[in-house]
Amino acid sequence: MPQQLNEMRGAFDPDQAMPDKLPAEAVQLYRDLFGQEMADWPKEIREPLIESHVSPEWIWDGYALVKYRNQFLDEMRQAGPLPDVPLIVLTATGIDAFKEAVLIGESEALLREEIEGKRRLYDALAASVPRGENRLVDxxxxxxxxxxxxxxxxxxIRDLLGR
Structure with a gap:
């Protein structure tokens, strides 16, 4: 990942950065984003999913995990080699509205560097097993x-199942 991005994200302290209560505007922004993404879903599925995604518990749980990012990455690095099984990694190459909603001083150029860093990382992950492949998804x-x-x-999924 770009050094600047690592430094910016490393300095982020969710305990200090987050208000006691998420502003109603932020909740509505996420509600609208999820609504757009799931617009074609049946209402009886879509609405409960959206409400769960914008609930304070769900949002705070997500921010709480940020504290453990480095620990998680260390565990992944120490986990040892992956087993010899087919692996397909899907690497998104776009910047979606969800990403734009959480940007804090990150330029598009920096985000493009991040996407390129992920591509290199996922290429290496896929190459670490005999039947690995990284697919770029526009x-x-x-x-x-x-x-x-x-x-x-x-x-x-079909390719992994051999269909």
Whole structure:
């Protein structure tokens, strides 16, 4: 990842940066984003999912995990080699509205460097196993790949199953 981005994210303290209560505008922004992504879903599925995603518990749980990012990355590095099984990594090459909503001083150029860093990382991950492949997926960001590019997700599943 770009050094500048690592430094910016490393300095982020969710305990200090987050207000006691998430502003109603932020909740509405996320509600609208999820609503757009799931607009074609049946209402009885869509509405409970949106409400869960914008609930204070869900949002705070997400921020609480930020504290453990480095610990998680260390565990991943120390986990040892992956087993010899087929692996397809899907790498989103876009910047979606979810990413734009949480940007804090990150330029588009820096985000493009991040995407390129992820591509290199996922290329290396895929290359670490005999049957690994990294597929670049246009038209979606990391948070929306499963909504916007269902075709790419389903194709990867089919390929893994040999169909």
């Amino acid at each position: 038209g979606a960001g990391h948070a929306s790949i499963h909504w916007r590019r269902v075709d790419a997700v389903l194709q990867a």
